Amino acid sequence: MTPKRRSAADAVATIRPGATLMVGGFGLVGAPLTLIEAVRTHSDAHNLTIISNNLGEPGRGLGRLLLDGLVRKAVGSYFTSNPDVVRAHQEGSLAVELVPQGTLAESIRAGGAGIGGFYTRTGLGTPLTAGCEERVIRGTRYVLQESRRADVALIRAKTADELGNLTYAKTARNFNPDMATAADLVIAEVDEIVPVGTLDPEAIVTPHLFVDVLVLSERVSA
Amino acid sequence: MSIQEKIAARAVAHIPAGAVVNLGIGIPTYVADHLPLDSVALHTENGLLGVGPTPGPGEADPDLVHAGKQPVTARPGASYFASSASFAMIRGGHVDVAVLGALQVDATGRIANWAVPGKPVLGVGGAMDLLVGARTVIVTTTHTAKDGSPKIVDKATYPLTAQRPVDVVVTEAATFRARDGGLVLTELADGIDIDWVRAHTDAPFAVELDTSRAAARA
Numbered sequence: 001m002t003p004k005r006r007s008a009a010d011a012v013a014t015i016r017p018g019a020t021l022m023v024g025g026f027g028l029v030g031a032p033l034t035l036i037e038a039v040r041t042h043s044d045a046h047n048l049t050i051i052s053n054n055l056g057e058p059g060r061g062l063g064r065l066l067l068d069g070l071v072r073k074a075v076g077s078y079f080t081s082n083p084d085v086v087r088a089h090q091e092g093s094l095a096v097e098l099v100p101q102g103t104l105a106e107s108i109r110a111g112g113a114g115i116g117g118f119y120t121r122t123g124l125g126t127p128l129t130a131g132c133e134e135r136v137i138r139g140t141r142y143v144l145q146e147s148r149r150a151d152v153a154l155i156r157a158k159t160a161d162e163l164g165n166l167t168y169a170k171t172a173r174n175f176n177p178d179m180a181t182a183a184d185l186v187i188a189e190v191d192e193i194v195p196v197g198t199l200d201p202e203a204i205v206t207p208h209l210f211v212d213v214l215v216l217s218e219r220v221s222a
Numbered sequence: 223m224s225i226q227e228k229i230a231a232r233a234v235a236h237i238p239a240g241a242v243v244n245l246g247i248g249i250p251t252y253v254a255d256h257l258p259l260d261s262v263a264l265h266t267e268n269g270l271l272g273v274g275p276t277p278g279p280g281e282a283d284p285d286l287v288h289a290g291k292q293p294v295t296a297r298p299g300a301s302y303f304a305s306s307a308s309f310a311m312i313r314g315g316h317v318d319v320a321v322l323g324a325l326q327v328d329a330t331g332r333i334a335n336w337a338v339p340g341k342p343v344l345g346v347g348g349a350m351d352l353l354v355g356a357r358t359v360i361v362t363t364t365h366t367a368k369d370g371s372p373k374i375v376d377k378a379t380y381p382l383t384a385q386r387p388v389d390v391v392v393t394e395a396a397t398f399r400a401r402d403g404g405l406v407l408t409e410l411a412d413g414i415d416i417d418w419v420r421a422h423t424d425a426p427f428a429v430e431l432d433t434s435r436a437a438a439r440a
Protein backbone atom coordinates (compact mmCIF):
# COMPACT_ATOMS: atom_id res chain seq x y z
CA MET A 1 0.00 0.00 0.00
CA THR A 2 1.14 3.51 -0.69
CA PRO A 3 0.11 6.67 1.14
CA LYS A 4 -1.61 8.07 -1.95
CA ARG A 5 -3.67 5.03 -2.80
CA ARG A 6 -7.33 4.95 -1.71
CA SER A 7 -10.55 3.24 -2.64
CA ALA A 8 -12.75 5.22 -5.02
CA ALA A 9 -15.34 5.76 -2.26
CA ASP A 10 -12.72 7.10 0.19
CA ALA A 11 -11.13 9.27 -2.47
CA VAL A 12 -14.32 11.21 -3.25
CA ALA A 13 -15.57 11.34 0.36
CA THR A 14 -14.33 14.90 0.90
CA ILE A 15 -16.48 16.32 -1.91
CA ARG A 16 -18.90 18.82 -0.32
CA PRO A 17 -22.35 19.93 -1.51
CA GLY A 18 -22.00 22.68 -4.12
CA ALA A 19 -18.40 21.75 -4.92
CA THR A 20 -16.77 22.59 -8.24
CA LEU A 21 -15.25 19.55 -9.95
CA MET A 22 -13.00 19.36 -12.97
CA VAL A 23 -13.49 16.05 -14.73
CA GLY A 24 -11.15 14.90 -17.50
CA GLY A 25 -12.16 13.30 -20.76
CA PHE A 26 -13.28 14.07 -24.28
CA GLY A 27 -16.73 12.53 -24.24
CA LEU A 28 -16.08 9.19 -22.55
CA VAL A 29 -12.50 8.88 -23.86
CA GLY A 30 -10.16 9.53 -20.95
CA ALA A 31 -13.05 10.02 -18.51
CA PRO A 32 -12.54 8.69 -14.95
CA LEU A 33 -15.57 6.40 -14.98
CA THR A 34 -14.75 4.60 -11.72
CA LEU A 35 -14.51 7.91 -9.87
CA ILE A 36 -17.70 9.20 -11.47
CA GLU A 37 -19.53 6.09 -10.25
CA ALA A 38 -18.15 6.71 -6.75
CA VAL A 39 -19.40 10.30 -6.81
CA ARG A 40 -22.91 9.00 -7.57
CA THR A 41 -22.98 7.07 -4.31
CA HIS A 42 -21.45 9.84 -2.14
CA SER A 43 -24.35 11.50 -0.34
CA ASP A 44 -22.72 14.97 -0.11
CA ALA A 45 -22.11 15.14 -3.84
CA HIS A 46 -24.96 17.31 -5.10
CA ASN A 47 -25.50 20.82 -6.50
CA LEU A 48 -22.19 20.28 -8.28
CA THR A 49 -20.56 22.55 -10.82
CA ILE A 50 -18.81 20.35 -13.38
CA ILE A 51 -16.01 21.72 -15.56
CA SER A 52 -15.54 19.22 -18.38
CA ASN A 53 -15.43 19.49 -22.16
CA ASN A 54 -18.75 17.63 -22.48
CA LEU A 55 -21.10 16.25 -19.87
CA GLY A 56 -20.44 12.64 -20.83
CA GLU A 57 -22.93 11.00 -23.11
CA PRO A 58 -26.61 10.22 -22.53
CA GLY A 59 -26.75 8.13 -19.34
CA ARG A 60 -23.01 7.40 -19.50
CA GLY A 61 -20.11 8.90 -17.58
CA LEU A 62 -21.00 12.41 -16.41
CA GLY A 63 -24.32 11.98 -18.21
CA ARG A 64 -25.30 9.72 -15.30
CA LEU A 65 -24.59 12.40 -12.71
CA LEU A 66 -26.87 14.70 -14.68
CA LEU A 67 -29.69 12.13 -14.75
CA ASP A 68 -29.20 11.61 -11.00
CA GLY A 69 -29.90 15.34 -10.54
CA LEU A 70 -26.50 16.00 -8.97
CA VAL A 71 -25.29 18.68 -11.40
CA ARG A 72 -26.32 22.33 -10.96
CA LYS A 73 -24.04 23.86 -13.58
CA ALA A 74 -21.96 22.59 -16.49
CA VAL A 75 -18.95 24.48 -17.87
CA GLY A 76 -17.67 23.11 -21.19
CA SER A 77 -17.41 23.54 -24.94
CA TYR A 78 -19.81 21.07 -26.49
CA PHE A 79 -23.07 19.71 -25.04
CA THR A 80 -25.18 19.47 -28.20
CA SER A 81 -24.54 15.74 -28.60
CA ASN A 82 -26.23 14.94 -25.28
CA PRO A 83 -30.02 15.49 -25.52
CA ASP A 84 -30.31 15.13 -21.72
CA VAL A 85 -28.21 18.29 -21.32
CA VAL A 86 -30.36 20.17 -23.82
CA ARG A 87 -33.51 19.07 -22.01
CA ALA A 88 -32.23 19.87 -18.50
CA HIS A 89 -31.10 23.28 -19.72
CA GLN A 90 -34.49 24.04 -21.29
CA GLU A 91 -36.30 22.90 -18.14
CA GLY A 92 -34.13 25.29 -16.13
CA SER A 93 -32.61 22.62 -13.87
CA LEU A 94 -29.12 22.94 -15.38
CA ALA A 95 -27.10 26.13 -15.90
CA VAL A 96 -24.68 25.95 -18.81
CA GLU A 97 -21.58 28.09 -19.38
CA LEU A 98 -20.38 27.57 -22.93
CA VAL A 99 -16.66 28.17 -23.47
CA PRO A 100 -14.62 27.75 -26.68
CA GLN A 101 -12.60 24.58 -26.29
CA GLY A 102 -9.19 26.24 -26.53
CA THR A 103 -10.20 28.93 -24.06
CA LEU A 104 -11.44 26.21 -21.69
CA ALA A 105 -8.16 24.32 -21.91
CA GLU A 106 -6.04 27.45 -21.50
CA SER A 107 -8.14 28.73 -18.58
CA ILE A 108 -7.47 25.45 -16.75
CA ARG A 109 -3.78 25.49 -17.66
CA ALA A 110 -3.54 29.09 -16.41
CA GLY A 111 -5.46 28.25 -13.23
CA GLY A 112 -2.92 25.55 -12.47
CA ALA A 113 0.00 27.84 -13.27
CA GLY A 114 -0.93 30.63 -10.89
CA ILE A 115 -2.10 32.96 -13.64
CA GLY A 116 -5.24 35.05 -13.16
CA GLY A 117 -6.23 35.39 -16.80
CA PHE A 118 -5.02 35.72 -20.36
CA TYR A 119 -5.80 37.64 -23.55
CA THR A 120 -6.99 35.66 -26.59
CA ARG A 121 -8.49 36.42 -30.00
CA THR A 122 -10.84 33.45 -29.68
CA GLY A 123 -14.47 34.49 -29.33
CA LEU A 124 -13.79 38.17 -30.00
CA GLY A 125 -16.92 39.86 -31.28
CA THR A 126 -19.17 36.91 -30.34
CA PRO A 127 -21.68 36.57 -27.49
CA LEU A 128 -19.30 34.19 -25.72
CA THR A 129 -16.97 37.06 -24.80
CA ALA A 130 -19.63 39.75 -24.32
CA GLY A 131 -18.60 42.20 -21.62
CA CYS A 132 -15.00 41.00 -21.47
CA GLU A 133 -12.20 43.57 -21.36
CA GLU A 134 -10.50 44.10 -24.71
CA ARG A 135 -6.92 45.16 -25.33
CA VAL A 136 -4.80 45.79 -28.41
CA ILE A 137 -1.42 44.07 -28.20
CA ARG A 138 1.10 44.53 -31.04
CA GLY A 139 -1.71 45.80 -33.22
CA THR A 140 -4.08 42.85 -32.64
CA ARG A 141 -7.31 42.90 -30.61
CA TYR A 142 -7.65 40.41 -27.77
CA VAL A 143 -10.23 39.71 -25.03
CA LEU A 144 -9.46 38.95 -21.41
CA GLN A 145 -10.49 35.50 -20.19
CA GLU A 146 -10.11 34.52 -16.55
CA SER A 147 -8.42 31.33 -15.45
CA ARG A 148 -10.31 28.52 -13.75
CA ARG A 149 -9.72 26.35 -10.70
CA ALA A 150 -11.76 23.66 -8.97
CA ASP A 151 -12.14 22.20 -5.50
CA VAL A 152 -11.50 18.70 -6.82
CA ALA A 153 -10.16 17.31 -10.11
CA LEU A 154 -11.09 13.79 -11.16
CA ILE A 155 -8.69 12.65 -13.82
CA ARG A 156 -7.90 9.48 -15.76
CA ALA A 157 -4.37 8.32 -16.51
CA LYS A 158 -2.90 5.01 -17.65
CA THR A 159 -0.08 4.17 -15.26
CA ALA A 160 1.01 5.74 -11.97
CA ASP A 161 4.02 4.97 -9.88
CA GLU A 162 3.69 4.90 -6.11
CA LEU A 163 4.68 8.58 -5.89
CA GLY A 164 1.85 9.59 -8.21
CA ASN A 165 3.82 10.25 -11.40
CA LEU A 166 1.43 9.68 -14.33
CA THR A 167 1.52 8.51 -17.93
CA TYR A 168 -1.47 8.61 -20.27
CA ALA A 169 -2.93 6.54 -23.10
CA LYS A 170 -3.06 8.11 -26.56
CA THR A 171 -5.98 10.55 -27.00
CA ALA A 172 -7.31 9.63 -23.54
CA ARG A 173 -4.81 12.27 -22.35
CA ASN A 174 -6.82 15.33 -23.56
CA PHE A 175 -7.78 17.61 -20.62
CA ASN A 176 -6.42 15.33 -17.88
CA PRO A 177 -2.87 16.74 -17.52
CA ASP A 178 -4.20 20.31 -17.47
CA MET A 179 -6.85 19.53 -14.84
CA ALA A 180 -4.26 17.70 -12.73
CA THR A 181 -2.66 21.10 -12.05
CA ALA A 182 -5.73 23.21 -11.31
CA ALA A 183 -7.63 21.83 -8.29
CA ASP A 184 -7.13 21.83 -4.52
CA LEU A 185 -7.50 18.04 -4.47
CA VAL A 186 -6.42 15.94 -7.46
CA ILE A 187 -7.62 12.33 -7.67
CA ALA A 188 -6.22 10.18 -10.47
CA GLU A 189 -7.86 6.95 -11.65
CA VAL A 190 -5.26 4.64 -13.19
CA ASP A 191 -5.03 1.15 -14.66
CA GLU A 192 -2.01 0.20 -12.59
CA ILE A 193 0.33 1.48 -9.88
CA VAL A 194 3.95 0.46 -10.38
CA PRO A 195 6.99 0.75 -8.08
CA VAL A 196 8.95 4.00 -8.03
CA GLY A 197 11.70 3.91 -10.64
CA THR A 198 9.69 1.79 -13.07
CA LEU A 199 8.41 4.66 -15.22
CA ASP A 200 10.81 6.26 -17.67
CA PRO A 201 11.27 9.84 -16.39
CA GLU A 202 11.11 11.03 -20.00
CA ALA A 203 7.65 9.45 -20.38
CA ILE A 204 6.07 10.99 -17.28
CA VAL A 205 3.57 13.65 -18.35
CA THR A 206 2.22 14.63 -14.93
CA PRO A 207 4.90 14.82 -12.21
CA HIS A 208 3.77 13.50 -8.82
CA LEU A 209 3.62 16.86 -7.03
CA PHE A 210 0.31 17.54 -8.80
CA VAL A 211 -1.37 14.31 -7.67
CA ASP A 212 -2.90 13.81 -4.21
CA VAL A 213 -4.75 10.50 -4.43
CA LEU A 214 -4.51 7.40 -6.64
CA VAL A 215 -7.43 5.06 -7.29
CA LEU A 216 -7.20 1.84 -9.26
CA SER A 217 -9.66 1.79 -12.11
CA GLU A 218 -12.41 -0.80 -12.01
CA ARG A 219 -12.57 -0.22 -15.75
CA VAL A 220 -16.23 0.59 -15.54
CA SER A 221 -17.63 -0.18 -18.95
CA ALA A 222 -18.75 2.94 -20.72
CA MET B 223 -20.50 10.10 -54.85
CA SER B 224 -22.63 11.92 -52.25
CA ILE B 225 -22.85 15.70 -52.32
CA GLN B 226 -20.72 15.85 -49.17
CA GLU B 227 -18.02 13.69 -50.78
CA LYS B 228 -18.13 15.85 -53.89
CA ILE B 229 -17.54 19.00 -51.83
CA ALA B 230 -14.74 17.31 -49.90
CA ALA B 231 -13.03 16.18 -53.09
CA ARG B 232 -13.19 19.75 -54.45
CA ALA B 233 -11.74 21.14 -51.20
CA VAL B 234 -8.70 18.85 -51.28
CA ALA B 235 -7.31 20.72 -54.29
CA HIS B 236 -6.73 23.73 -52.01
CA ILE B 237 -4.61 21.83 -49.46
CA PRO B 238 -0.89 21.97 -50.30
CA ALA B 239 1.42 19.00 -49.86
CA GLY B 240 3.24 19.06 -46.54
CA ALA B 241 0.51 20.99 -44.75
CA VAL B 242 -0.59 20.42 -41.15
CA VAL B 243 -4.35 20.13 -41.51
CA ASN B 244 -7.21 20.16 -38.98
CA LEU B 245 -10.57 18.80 -40.15
CA GLY B 246 -13.81 19.90 -38.49
CA ILE B 247 -16.93 17.82 -37.98
CA GLY B 248 -19.43 17.27 -40.82
CA ILE B 249 -18.41 17.62 -44.46
CA PRO B 250 -14.73 18.21 -43.50
CA THR B 251 -14.48 14.65 -42.13
CA TYR B 252 -14.92 13.41 -45.70
CA VAL B 253 -11.81 15.35 -46.70
CA ALA B 254 -9.61 12.76 -44.95
CA ASP B 255 -10.75 10.12 -47.45
CA HIS B 256 -9.45 12.25 -50.33
CA LEU B 257 -6.15 13.41 -48.78
CA PRO B 258 -2.85 11.66 -49.40
CA LEU B 259 -2.01 10.97 -45.74
CA ASP B 260 1.67 10.47 -46.52
CA SER B 261 1.99 14.05 -47.75
CA VAL B 262 0.06 15.96 -45.05
CA ALA B 263 -0.14 15.71 -41.26
CA LEU B 264 -3.64 15.61 -39.80
CA HIS B 265 -4.08 17.38 -36.46
CA THR B 266 -7.07 16.66 -34.24
CA GLU B 267 -7.79 19.01 -31.37
CA ASN B 268 -8.32 16.25 -28.81
CA GLY B 269 -4.58 15.74 -28.85
CA LEU B 270 -3.04 13.93 -31.83
CA LEU B 271 -0.83 15.06 -34.71
CA GLY B 272 -0.55 12.32 -37.34
CA VAL B 273 -4.05 10.89 -37.62
CA GLY B 274 -4.11 7.74 -39.76
CA PRO B 275 -6.91 5.89 -41.53
CA THR B 276 -10.00 4.47 -39.85
CA PRO B 277 -9.11 1.12 -38.19
CA GLY B 278 -10.36 -2.12 -39.67
CA PRO B 279 -13.21 -4.14 -38.13
CA GLY B 280 -12.34 -5.19 -34.57
CA GLU B 281 -9.18 -3.08 -34.52
CA ALA B 282 -10.58 0.09 -32.93
CA ASP B 283 -8.72 1.32 -29.82
CA PRO B 284 -11.13 3.01 -27.36
CA ASP B 285 -8.33 5.42 -26.35
CA LEU B 286 -7.71 6.57 -29.92
CA VAL B 287 -10.35 8.82 -31.50
CA HIS B 288 -10.55 12.05 -33.50
CA ALA B 289 -12.46 15.18 -32.50
CA GLY B 290 -15.68 13.67 -33.86
CA LYS B 291 -15.13 10.86 -31.30
CA GLN B 292 -14.78 8.23 -34.05
CA PRO B 293 -11.98 5.63 -33.90
CA VAL B 294 -8.82 6.45 -35.84
CA THR B 295 -5.27 5.16 -36.04
CA ALA B 296 -1.97 6.98 -35.54
CA ARG B 297 0.59 7.18 -38.34
CA PRO B 298 4.31 6.60 -37.90
CA GLY B 299 5.70 9.87 -36.51
CA ALA B 300 2.48 10.69 -34.68
CA SER B 301 2.48 12.44 -31.30
CA TYR B 302 -0.02 12.86 -28.47
CA PHE B 303 -0.44 15.98 -26.32
CA ALA B 304 -2.76 17.64 -23.83
CA SER B 305 -5.69 19.86 -24.83
CA SER B 306 -3.90 23.08 -23.81
CA ALA B 307 -0.93 22.19 -26.05
CA SER B 308 -3.27 21.24 -28.88
CA PHE B 309 -4.94 24.64 -28.80
CA ALA B 310 -1.60 26.39 -28.41
CA MET B 311 -0.80 24.82 -31.79
CA ILE B 312 -4.08 26.10 -33.21
CA ARG B 313 -4.13 29.64 -31.81
CA GLY B 314 -0.38 30.03 -32.19
CA GLY B 315 -0.54 29.73 -35.98
CA HIS B 316 1.14 26.31 -36.17
CA VAL B 317 -1.73 24.64 -38.04
CA ASP B 318 -1.51 25.44 -41.74
CA VAL B 319 -5.04 24.64 -42.89
CA ALA B 320 -8.37 24.23 -41.10
CA VAL B 321 -11.33 22.83 -43.00
CA LEU B 322 -14.61 23.79 -41.36
CA GLY B 323 -18.33 23.47 -42.04
CA ALA B 324 -20.69 26.44 -42.07
CA LEU B 325 -24.34 27.30 -41.62
CA GLN B 326 -23.88 30.64 -43.40
CA VAL B 327 -21.11 32.56 -45.15
CA ASP B 328 -21.46 36.35 -45.41
CA ALA B 329 -20.44 38.67 -48.24
CA THR B 330 -17.04 39.29 -46.64
CA GLY B 331 -16.32 35.59 -46.16
CA ARG B 332 -17.03 35.46 -42.44
CA ILE B 333 -18.85 32.32 -41.33
CA ALA B 334 -21.52 31.33 -38.84
CA ASN B 335 -21.25 27.72 -37.75
CA TRP B 336 -21.98 27.40 -34.04
CA ALA B 337 -25.45 28.70 -33.18
CA VAL B 338 -28.94 28.87 -34.68
CA PRO B 339 -31.19 31.76 -33.57
CA GLY B 340 -34.08 30.57 -31.40
CA LYS B 341 -32.42 27.29 -30.51
CA PRO B 342 -30.42 26.65 -27.33
CA VAL B 343 -26.74 27.39 -27.91
CA LEU B 344 -24.96 24.50 -26.26
CA GLY B 345 -22.00 23.65 -28.47
CA VAL B 346 -19.04 25.54 -29.90
CA GLY B 347 -16.12 23.09 -29.64
CA GLY B 348 -12.92 24.34 -31.24
CA ALA B 349 -14.46 26.28 -34.13
CA MET B 350 -13.73 29.76 -32.75
CA ASP B 351 -10.13 28.83 -31.94
CA LEU B 352 -9.52 27.33 -35.39
CA LEU B 353 -10.96 30.39 -37.12
CA VAL B 354 -8.67 32.83 -35.36
CA GLY B 355 -5.59 30.61 -35.38
CA ALA B 356 -5.26 28.50 -38.52
CA ARG B 357 -3.13 30.13 -41.22
CA THR B 358 -5.59 29.21 -43.96
CA VAL B 359 -9.27 28.41 -43.40
CA ILE B 360 -11.26 26.52 -46.01
CA VAL B 361 -14.99 26.33 -45.44
CA THR B 362 -16.95 23.47 -46.99
CA THR B 363 -20.70 23.82 -47.29
CA THR B 364 -23.60 22.86 -49.49
CA HIS B 365 -24.40 25.78 -51.76
CA THR B 366 -27.97 26.00 -50.46
CA ALA B 367 -29.79 24.95 -47.29
CA LYS B 368 -32.21 22.02 -47.28
CA ASP B 369 -35.07 24.40 -48.16
CA GLY B 370 -33.13 25.65 -51.19
CA SER B 371 -32.27 29.05 -49.71
CA PRO B 372 -28.74 30.38 -50.29
CA LYS B 373 -26.17 29.77 -47.56
CA ILE B 374 -23.80 32.40 -48.99
CA VAL B 375 -25.65 35.52 -47.92
CA ASP B 376 -25.17 39.27 -47.97
CA LYS B 377 -25.52 39.57 -44.18
CA ALA B 378 -25.49 36.59 -41.84
CA THR B 379 -28.65 36.10 -39.79
CA TYR B 380 -26.91 33.51 -37.61
CA PRO B 381 -24.28 34.66 -35.07
CA LEU B 382 -20.79 34.78 -36.58
CA THR B 383 -18.12 32.41 -35.30
CA ALA B 384 -15.34 34.98 -35.64
CA GLN B 385 -14.62 38.37 -37.19
CA ARG B 386 -11.95 36.84 -39.42
CA PRO B 387 -13.04 35.95 -42.95
CA VAL B 388 -12.17 32.48 -44.23
CA ASP B 389 -9.83 32.16 -47.22
CA VAL B 390 -11.69 29.73 -49.47
CA VAL B 391 -15.37 28.73 -49.71
CA VAL B 392 -16.03 25.40 -51.43
CA THR B 393 -19.50 24.16 -52.36
CA GLU B 394 -20.60 21.37 -54.67
CA ALA B 395 -21.12 23.98 -57.39
CA ALA B 396 -18.47 26.63 -56.99
CA THR B 397 -15.36 27.86 -55.24
CA PHE B 398 -14.95 31.41 -53.95
CA ARG B 399 -11.97 33.19 -52.47
CA ALA B 400 -12.48 35.86 -49.82
CA ARG B 401 -10.38 38.87 -50.77
CA ASP B 402 -10.31 42.55 -49.83
CA GLY B 403 -13.58 42.31 -47.91
CA GLY B 404 -15.51 40.58 -50.68
CA LEU B 405 -16.03 37.24 -52.42
CA VAL B 406 -14.48 36.26 -55.74
CA LEU B 407 -15.86 33.32 -57.72
CA THR B 408 -12.81 31.38 -58.91
CA GLU B 409 -14.12 27.96 -59.98
CA LEU B 410 -17.26 26.33 -61.29
CA ALA B 411 -17.99 22.63 -60.89
CA ASP B 412 -18.55 20.60 -64.03
CA GLY B 413 -22.03 21.25 -65.41
CA ILE B 414 -22.52 24.50 -63.43
CA ASP B 415 -22.62 27.93 -65.08
CA ILE B 416 -22.38 31.42 -63.62
CA ASP B 417 -26.10 32.00 -63.99
CA TRP B 418 -26.80 29.05 -61.66
CA VAL B 419 -24.38 30.45 -59.11
CA ARG B 420 -25.90 33.93 -59.34
CA ALA B 421 -29.40 32.49 -58.86
CA HIS B 422 -28.37 30.48 -55.79
CA THR B 423 -26.03 32.99 -54.08
CA ASP B 424 -27.42 35.89 -52.09
CA ALA B 425 -24.09 37.67 -51.54
CA PRO B 426 -22.59 39.78 -54.33
CA PHE B 427 -19.34 38.41 -55.78
CA ALA B 428 -16.71 39.24 -58.38
CA VAL B 429 -15.77 36.71 -61.05
CA GLU B 430 -12.19 35.70 -61.80
CA LEU B 431 -12.43 32.16 -63.03
CA ASP B 432 -9.21 30.25 -62.66
CA THR B 433 -8.94 28.61 -66.04
CA SER B 434 -5.62 26.95 -65.30
CA ARG B 435 -7.20 24.40 -63.00
CA ALA B 436 -9.95 23.55 -65.49
CA ALA B 437 -7.37 23.37 -68.25
CA ALA B 438 -5.26 20.98 -66.20
CA ARG B 439 -8.27 18.70 -65.73
CA ALA B 440 -9.21 18.65 -69.42
